[in-house]
Amino acid sequence: MPSDKSFHMTPEDFRRHGHEVVDWLADYFTRIESFPVLSRAEPGQIRTSLPLEPPAQGEPFQAMLQDVEKLILPGITHWQSPNFFAYFPSNNSGASILGDLLSSGLGVQGMLWATSPACTELETHVLDWLGQMLDLPPKFLSTDTGGGVIQDTASSASLCALLAARERATNFASNKRGCDGKLAAYTSSQAHSSIEKAVQIAGLGRDSLRLIEVHANFAMRPDALAQRIQEDRQNGLIPCFVCATVGTTSSNAIDPVPEIGRICRGQNIWLHVDAAMSGTAALCPEFRHIHNGLEFADSYCFNPHKWMFTNFDCDCFYVADRKGLIQTLSVLPEYLKNKATETGAVIDYRDWQIPLGRRFRSLKLWFVIRHYGVQGLQHHVREHVRLAQQFAEWLKQDAEFELAAPVPLNLVCFRHKGGDQINQDLMDRLNRSGDLYLTHTRLNDRLTLRFCVGQTNTQERHVRRAWDRIRQEARAVWVGRATQA
Amino acid sequence: MPSDKSFHMTPEDFRRHGHEVVDWLADYFTRIESFPVLSRAEPGQIRTSLPLEPPAQGEPFQAMLQDVEKLILPGITHWQSPNFFAYFPSNNSGASILGDLLSSGLGVQGMLWATSPACTELETHVLDWLGQMLDLPPKFLSTDTGGGVIQDTASSASLCALLAARERATNFASNKRGCDGKLAAYTSSQAHSSIEKAVQIAGLGRDSLRLIEVHANFAMRPDALAQRIQEDRQNGLIPCFVCATVGTTSSNAIDPVPEIGRICRGQNIWLHVDAAMSGTAALCPEFRHIHNGLEFADSYCFNPHKWMFTNFDCDCFYVADRKGLIQTLSVLPEYLKNKATETGAVIDYRDWQIPLGRRFRSLKLWFVIRHYGVQGLQHHVREHVRLAQQFAEWLKQDAEFELAAPVPLNLVCFRHKGGDQINQDLMDRLNRSGDLYLTHTRLNDRLTLRFCVGQTNTQERHVRRAWDRIRQEARAVWVGRATQA
Numbered sequence: 001m002p003s004d005k006s007f008h009m010t011p012e013d014f015r016r017h018g019h020e021v022v023d024w025l026a027d028y029f030t031r032i033e034s035f036p037v038l039s040r041a042e043p044g045q046i047r048t049s050l051p052l053e054p055p056a057q058g059e060p061f062q063a064m065l066q067d068v069e070k071l072i073l074p075g076i077t078h079w080q081s082p083n084f085f086a087y088f089p090s091n092n093s094g095a096s097i098l099g100d101l102l103s104s105g106l107g108v109q110g111m112l113w114a115t116s117p118a119c120t121e122l123e124t125h126v127l128d129w130l131g132q133m134l135d136l137p138p139k140f141l142s143t144d145t146g147g148g149v150i151q152d153t154a155s156s157a158s159l160c161a162l163l164a165a166r167e168r169a170t171n172f173a174s175n176k177r178g179c180d181g182k183l184a185a186y187t188s189s190q191a192h193s194s195i196e197k198a199v200q201i202a203g204l205g206r207d208s209l210r211l212i213e214v215h216a217n218f219a220m221r222p223d224a225l226a227q228r229i230q231e232d233r234q235n236g237l238i239p240c241f242v243c244a245t246v247g248t249t250s251s252n253a254i255d256p257v258p259e260i261g262r263i264c265r266g267q268n269i270w271l272h273v274d275a276a277m278s279g280t281a282a283l284c285p286e287f288r289h290i291h292n293g294l295e296f297a298d299s300y301c302f303n304p305h306k307w308m309f310t311n312f313d314c315d316c317f318y319v320a321d322r323k324g325l326i327q328t329l330s331v332l333p334e335y336l337k338n339k340a341t342e343t344g345a346v347i348d349y350r351d352w353q354i355p356l357g358r359r360f361r362s363l364k365l366w367f368v369i370r371h372y373g374v375q376g377l378q379h380h381v382r383e384h385v386r387l388a389q390q391f392a393e394w395l396k397q398d399a400e401f402e403l404a405a406p407v408p409l410n411l412v413c414f415r416h417k418g419g420d421q422i423n424q425d426l427m428d429r430l431n432r433s434g435d436l437y438l439t440h441t442r443l444n445d446r447l448t449l450r451f452c453v454g455q456t457n458t459q460e461r462h463v464r465r466a467w468d469r470i471r472q473e474a475r476a477v478w479v480g481r482a483t484q485a
Numbered sequence: 486m487p488s489d490k491s492f493h494m495t496p497e498d499f500r501r502h503g504h505e506v507v508d509w510l511a512d513y514f515t516r517i518e519s520f521p522v523l524s525r526a527e528p529g530q531i532r533t534s535l536p537l538e539p540p541a542q543g544e545p546f547q548a549m550l551q552d553v554e555k556l557i558l559p560g561i562t563h564w565q566s567p568n569f570f571a572y573f574p575s576n577n578s579g580a581s582i583l584g585d586l587l588s589s590g591l592g593v594q595g596m597l598w599a600t601s602p603a604c605t606e607l608e609t610h611v612l613d614w615l616g617q618m619l620d621l622p623p624k625f626l627s628t629d630t631g632g633g634v635i636q637d638t639a640s641s642a643s644l645c646a647l648l649a650a651r652e653r654a655t656n657f658a659s660n661k662r663g664c665d666g667k668l669a670a671y672t673s674s675q676a677h678s679s680i681e682k683a684v685q686i687a688g689l690g691r692d693s694l695r696l697i698e699v700h701a702n703f704a705m706r707p708d709a710l711a712q713r714i715q716e717d718r719q720n721g722l723i724p725c726f727v728c729a730t731v732g733t734t735s736s737n738a739i740d741p742v743p744e745i746g747r748i749c750r751g752q753n754i755w756l757h758v759d760a761a762m763s764g765t766a767a768l769c770p771e772f773r774h775i776h777n778g779l780e781f782a783d784s785y786c787f788n789p790h791k792w793m794f795t796n797f798d799c800d801c802f803y804v805a806d807r808k809g810l811i812q813t814l815s816v817l818p819e820y821l822k823n824k825a826t827e828t829g830a831v832i833d834y835r836d837w838q839i840p841l842g843r844r845f846r847s848l849k850l851w852f853v854i855r856h857y858g859v860q861g862l863q864h865h866v867r868e869h870v871r872l873a874q875q876f877a878e879w880l881k882q883d884a885e886f887e888l889a890a891p892v893p894l895n896l897v898c899f900r901h902k903g904g905d906q907i908n909q910d911l912m913d914r915l916n917r918s919g920d921l922y923l924t925h926t927r928l929n930d931r932l933t934l935r936f937c938v939g940q941t942n943t944q945e946r947h948v949r950r951a952w953d954r955i956r957q958e959a960r961a962v963w964v965g966r967a968t969q970a
Contacts (some may be wrong), residue, residue: 007861008941009579011514021583026500026589039602043830046606057858061580064855068587068848075603078851080592087600087820090842092592095546098506100589102553104796105510107577117524118560122533129539147822152637153840163686178690179664191819200650200816201839203688205663226901249820301672305842331685333678335572335734335926335935345528351771354686354839355638356679356791359573359797363557366549373543376492413927424874441820451822456493480914 003093007058017061024065025097026067032081035388036071036434038253039077046075060075077437082457085466086439087412088249088277089454092461093309099367100311103360115337115344120347123150123362126369127316133357134282134302137295140318142347148318150361154276155194156354157301157317160329162241165270167328169240175328177356179203186210187243188220190250192274195243208237208418212365217406220282221246224261229242241270244297246290247278250441250450251405251413254278254290264388272299277316278455280307281385281409284378290408299325307384307410308377310368314361317352326351380456385411388453394467404448413443416474420447422481428472436466491542502546509550510582517566521919531560535881537584546714558622568921569943573734573762573896575938577795583894584852585796588845595843599823605832607845608635611788611854612801618859619767619787622780625803625831633803634651635846636839639761640679641839642786645814647683647726649784649804650755650812650922654725660813666687669717677759681730693722702891703738703928705729711748723881726755729782733777735926735935736898738891739763739775746781757784760810761800762939765792766894769863775893784810792895793862793940795853799846802837811836825947828892865941868894872948873938879952885959889933897936898928901959905932907966921951 009017047072079090111121111186127148131141140146151157166174166183174183183204187195189211199209210232213224229239233293242253257273264271273294279302281287294300301317304310319325330351332341340346350356369377388410395401395414404413423440427449431437441448453463494502534556557610564575595604595847612633616626625631636642651668659668668689672680674696684694695717698709714724727749729740742758749756764787766772779785781871786802789795804810815836816939818825833840854862873895880886889898901907910923912934916922926933938948 007857007864009856011511012581014514014582015507015511017579017583018511018586019504021586022500022507025587026496026503028590029496029499033525038599041602042599043602043825043828044606045708046603047610048606048609054618054854055858056860058861059858061583061856064580064584064852066582072603072607072848075601075606076591076593077599077601079594080600087594090592090594092589094499094502095549097499097586097589097592098502098546099549100501100508101582101586104577104582104585104589105513106561107575107582108561109564109572109575109797113528114523114562116560116562116564117526117528118531118557121529122535122557122559125532125535133539153842155840155842159686159839166688174688174690175685176691178666178668178693179688181663181665183663192841193816197814197816197839200660201644202686203664205659208663249818312594312842313840329682331678331682333717333734335924336678338924340528342736343528351753354682355498355798356677357638357640359796362508363553369539370544370549371494371546372492373540375541376543379492412871439820439823474770 004158007072032078033083035078035081037077037078037083037437038431038434040163041075041403046071051266053089053477060087060340080455081454082455082462083436083466084455085451085453088306090312091307091309091454091456092311093368093371093456095367095371096364099364103363108360109413110360111350111356112336112338112341112348114340116360119360119362122348122366123433124347126362126366129289129369130316131261131318134279134291136291136300136318137290140300140346145322146318146320147322148316151306151315151317151353152313152378154192154274154301154315157315158194158243158274158353159198159201159273160317160325160353161272162202164325164328165241166202166204168270168324169238172327181205181261182238183240184208184210184237185241186225186228186239188212188214188245189220190214190248190253191245192249193474195240216251218248218251220255220260222256222259222263225260229263236342239267240307241272243272245411246273246275248364251443252278252408252411253405254408257296261293265296270298271296271311273297275300275302277303277306278302278409279380283354283381284375286326288411304365304368308368309372310365314365364395384453384458387458387460388412390451391463391467398471404443410453413441413448414451415446415448419480422477423447423449425477426474429477435469488589495662500935505550509565517563518568520563520566520850522566522568522768522922523565523916523919524560526560530659541861562922563894564835565940566941567944567947568951569940570936570938571922571924573937574792575581576792576794576798576939576941577796578853578941579855580852581795581849584849588848591845592633593845595845596841597821597823599825599832604845604847608834609832610898611847611851614854615801616803619764619774619776621785621803624805625785631805631808632801632807632832634736634834635798636802636838637798639677639759639786639788639800640682642682642758642800643728643757645802645810645838646755646757646784647687649810649813650726651689652686653809654723657812666690667723669693669695669722670726671697671713671724673697673699673740674728675699675733675738676728676730677734699738703736704731705740705745707741707744708798709749710745718923724752724754726757728757728759731758731760734895735846736928737763737893737896738890739893741780742778747777750781755783756781760785760787762791763894765789766866768859768866772894788851789850790838793853793858795850797799799850804966808870814838861948870942872943872945873897875949876936876938876952882954895938896935899936900925900931900933903963907962908932908934910962911959914962915954916956
């Protein structure tokens with residue numbers, strides 16, 4: 001077949017369709033509040049609207065864009081709506097989207113320094129910037145013994161930290177000989193599920209993970225940690241990894257990192273600090289206390305894709321000793337050997353992560369930091385915290401509701417005093433209404449609603465309306481039950 | 486601080502800057518052949534051009550775009566240049582970039598069905614389409630017992646497969662109790678380094694990985710596999726995982742999957758088939774023989790982000806028994822519980838992968854399939870294979886060069902007959918020239934050049950010029966050495 005027939009989009013067609021997509025997105029941002037935040041799609045609804053067979057011939061671009069509007073939008077839960085208060089946010093910004101567009105378009109694969117030096121060096125540089133911006137201990141910077149790398153998620157960062165810890169505790173024998181049931185790992189009962197998943201993946205086994213008890217504020221009890229480590233040592237086990245959480249998913253509890261860190265240092269145990277959500281707050285000096293104790297940590301991560309206007313995926317993972325991480329994750333086949341790597345003068349980020357390939361993710365982060373500037377980022381973080389604290393104040397003053405946990409930053413855990421069923425009904429009604437979206441957890445075995453302020457465009461009016469809607473629906477639930485009874 | 490000051494980009498600013506970025510990319514595609522394919526940046530060059538401190542105040546968007554042009558482009562290795570013949574490609578297309586832009590802009594996080602039903606259902610649907618397009622055994626479809634999921638890379642897919650295999654072989658005890666040094670895994674000596682990495686990560690240990698010998702064509706020897714499995718069983722080990730490769734990285738060797746599959750089935754061992762690069766060829770009926778034996782496989786993956794015009798990251802991973810995979814990777818904390826999940830009527834893809842969060846990657850894949858249609862994709866795959874075969878023919882007719890391995894599809898392994906140093910010099914000169922980029926491997930302990938035709942816009946003229954340049958530089962190397970001697 002001759003090569004003169006091409007199905008590729010020409011640069012001029014790309015220009016035209018690119019403008020159409022940008023325009024569609026700009027319009028989407030303008031009308032985003034008109035959609036129900038939580039999708040109302042029924043299971044299977046989207047699939048049944050799609051053809052069973054893939055098209056034999058190409059379709060016009062307009063057909064795809066129309067289907068995004070008609071078929072996909074009804075199945076979208078609008079994470080970028082200012083009325084999104086569920087989970088932790090996964091916020092976004094124009095600067096980030098456009099930085100990411102450049103990454104998609106340039107299409108470089110940065111597994112090695114040599115496969116795109118700018119991809120590696122910009123990442124190292126921007127992560128050093130962020131280290132300064134969060135005032136991380138210097139050991140986490142590339143100019144010292146450590147350095148940062150972008151991972152897809154905090155789950156992957158925690159797994160990498162655990163693997164490096166596993167290797168260090170076994171004198172770098174676990175990669176070679178495998179696990180032998182002797183290692184133990186520690187985190188609080190409130191830690192993210194990814195720690196349990198990591199311990200399973202890494203072959204330690206869930207039985208070797210100690211879920212340490214928490215104080216009434218849901219933060220880890222260092223005395224319980226110390227005791228458990230001692231017991232394990234007495235039983236011949238090798239404690240290798242502690243994960244402290246700065247801002248737990250359930251309630252934003254902040255583990256006492258200084259006390260935990262001193263225990264880890266005394267026992268030569270790897271300390272990983274998971275600040276996936278809350279780390280961003282340390283951009284502001286007044287919240288930087290959440291990082292107290294980081295000087296004891298071996299690794300640290302936080303997610304600009306949660307609360308720093310950088311679209312998913314972007315987790316920033318730092319280690320204090322990059323050599324240990326690289327030694328853990330490096331496998332060097334012939335086809336990846338190259339002169340730059342052999343000189344040792346460059347970073348090959350494939351040795352800092354699970355996958356081999358990687359996209360140019362630092363572009364979007366660079367764009368975000370430069371678009372907002374440090375002060376712009378600080379402004380919005382402060383504003384989110386202020387709004388959450390405001391919401392907590394309103395709650396405290398309402399006799400029907402109670403706070404379920406301290407509110408250190410931008411997550412408010414609360415409940416209606418009427419019990420679990422009322423809270424379940426309240427949440428379901430609110431989410432079904434489409435006006436806002438919030439999710440739940442259980443604290444002290446009671447259903448608890450979570451209200452997290454972190455979406456890029458959330459302003460006071462959105463929080464105020466959410467509070468009005470919560471009270472309104474709570475009354476409706478209450479009246480409904482009275483009528484039933 | 487009042488909330489009336491916002492640093493966010495307005496929708497109208499996004500529209501304007503979005504057009505600018507699209508225009509910049511359209512121009513980049515037009516002039517891409519004017520850049521040296523392999524970046525000439527020296528280690529540290531990009532970093533030293535960047536400010537040491539992050540900006541305190543936001544900068545105009547134009548400043549960022551100008552810096553991409555001025556500071557970043559010189560540090561880019563142009564993976565999207567039609568003169569890129571290195572590694573395996575990571576090809577791209579306008580349709581994919583724009584689908585990905587929608588994903589970045591919508592900013593949904595599809596960890597659960599409920600967090601964006603369309604994100605999950607479109608992915609399931611498009612992966613079923615692809616299953617049909619590649620004529621995969623029906624068991625790999627979601628309408629049967631299996632299903633597909635998008636992973637970041639084949640490395641992660643292989644790790645997930647290994648974990649599911651580990652669980653199945655231990656009656657689902659390895660997640661709980663950890664590894665105990667009893668498991669063994671198998672792949673060929675030519676398999677991708679990610680298999681060794683996966684075995685390390687999963688706690689089996691590299692010592693438990695058998696690198697099975699290959700035939701002269703670099704494909705795994707089933708007899709050697711069977712023998713090694715038998716020895717391990719006799720020594721009390723539990724063979725749990727075999728990875729066969731369809732298209733090895735070094736030389737594109739295709740393991741004999743039917744024979745390997747029969748051994749695995751007879752021994753109840755999980756068979757994973759890694760077709761990361763070459764799987765795409767099965768779009769064309771005439772190449773579909775590479776998938777012979779897939780009926781014996783438990784899992785399979787291939788990468789549209791390599792050779793199907795879908796920008797990184799996009800690996801399609803299929804399992805025959807989704808229940809086993811989900812049981813392996815599911816951890817369900819309270820804060821992720823929801824009604825849709827409880828009904829069991831939906832897929833929650835967080836249980837099909839290592840990370841929790843995930844972006845809406847099926848949009849770009851959907852756009853690619855619809856833009857090209859099956860026939861358009863087939864056309865370009867055929868054309869790439871034709872060009873590689875053409876290149877191989879030219880080589881065979883040149884007395885100075887020899888083929889170093891069979892050429893089943895679009896990768897040509899070859900060498901100058903003058904020995905390793907000549908080939909090293911030849912490669913260095915070619916890559917330094919900026920006219921094209923190719924990489925090397927070692928086959929039978931001899932330096933071997935790899936020439937892979939798979940970049941989206943590579944046409945006959947690019948391959949022809951590459952061959953001219955190769956011969957030209959080979960003569961220059963030869964003359965240079967004669968002069969030195």
